[in-house]
Amino acid sequence: MAKTKRLLQENIKLVDIIIELLDARVPTSSVNPEFDHLFNQKNRILVLNKVDLADPNVNLMWKNYYQSKGITCVFVNSQSGQGIKQLLAAIDIVLKEKYERDTKRGLLRRPIKAMVVGIPNVGKSTFINKIVKKASTRTGDRPGVTRNKQWIKINQKIHFLDTPGILWPKFDNQEVGLNLAFTGAIKDQIMNVEELACQLIGFIKVNYPDSLKARYNIDNIKLEDYAILDQIAINRNYYISSTKLDLLKMSTILLDEFRGGKLGKISLEKPI
Ligand SMILES: Nc1nc2c(ncn2[C@@H]2O[C@H](COP(=O)(O)OP(=O)(O)O)[C@@H](O)[C@H]2O)c(=O)[nH]1
Numbered sequence: 001m002a003k004t005k006r007l008l009q010e011n012i013k014l015v016d017i018i019i020e021l022l023d024a025r026v027p028t029s030s031v032n033p034e035f036d037h038l039f040n041q042k043n044r045i046l047v048l049n050k051v052d053l054a055d056p057n058v059n060l061m062w063k064n065y066y067q068s069k070g071i072t073c074v075f076v077n078s079q080s081g082q083g084i085k086q087l088l089a090a091i092d093i094v095l096k097e098k099y100e101r102d103t104k105r106g107l108l109r110r111p112i113k114a115m116v117v118g119i120p121n122v123g124k125s126t127f128i129n130k131i132v133k134k135a136s137t138r139t140g141d142r143p144g145v146t147r148n149k150q151w152i153k154i155n156q157k158i159h160f161l162d163t164p165g166i167l168w169p170k171f172d173n174q175e176v177g178l179n180l181a182f183t184g185a186i187k188d189q190i191m192n193v194e195e196l197a198c199q200l201i202g203f204i205k206v207n208y209p210d211s212l213k214a215r216y217n218i219d220n221i222k223l224e225d226y227a228i229l230d231q232i233a234i235n236r237n238y239y240i241s242s243t244k245l246d247l248l249k250m251s252t253i254l255l256d257e258f259r260g261g262k263l264g265k266i267s268l269e270k271p272i
């Protein structure tokens, strides 16, 4: 970890702009608190990735929140490419300011160098692949960008550092740990899977009761969390023996389905 951090600090010196990926479902929990310290002074653009999985109403709250703080943020679905165009436009604005500064200082126009950073699993690789494709088609450059050892030359104007910066999440409070476990950013082993599934049910039954009802045929949302898990397993007919429910299987499936968006668009955090 110390080595990753050192490498990151070295790379930061090479770039003009940092593109910080967060999970749109958990923008607070997917932040690394050291970001600010590491990246101070650098131009930053916030990408709220996996927008397809997050609640559109809550996305709007986050948009307003970041806007009020003067932070540029773009919502992206790195799988489909939704939002990539807006991101390139946001980079262009930073680029323009850089060109103006460079010209004033009598410097030649050099391409802008960007680096993607974020916690594991937030979508860095998927995002880089997508932006490489989009940018090369948009500018009419020949497809198939040049990759050398270090830089992906998207076009004449933008170069990306080939290796994204990995930052480890910090979870000194339980809620952050839970959110990261729900989204799959940290491994299930950290917590008992059934316990995790019950905690997720607890959140969804309060905040998105209709999702739970619709997906799992639950009538009585007022039941205790574990009783709801039982009920879902019964409805799905998951048994270990004739009388014993297979709660591990049910819990694993419930978490998978949540992560895959099968329960609908659900955000776990709102701005405070
Ligand atoms: N639904 C959805 N899944 C995404 C998105 N971006 C990435 N993923 C998925 O998230 C997982 C982790 O992505 P990856 O690019 O490997 O993350 P990295 O560890 O940050 O490089 C993969 O299963 C991706 O397919 C997105 O915008 N929406």
Ligand SMILES: [Mg+2]
Pocket: 124, 125, 126
């Ligand atoms: Mg990766």
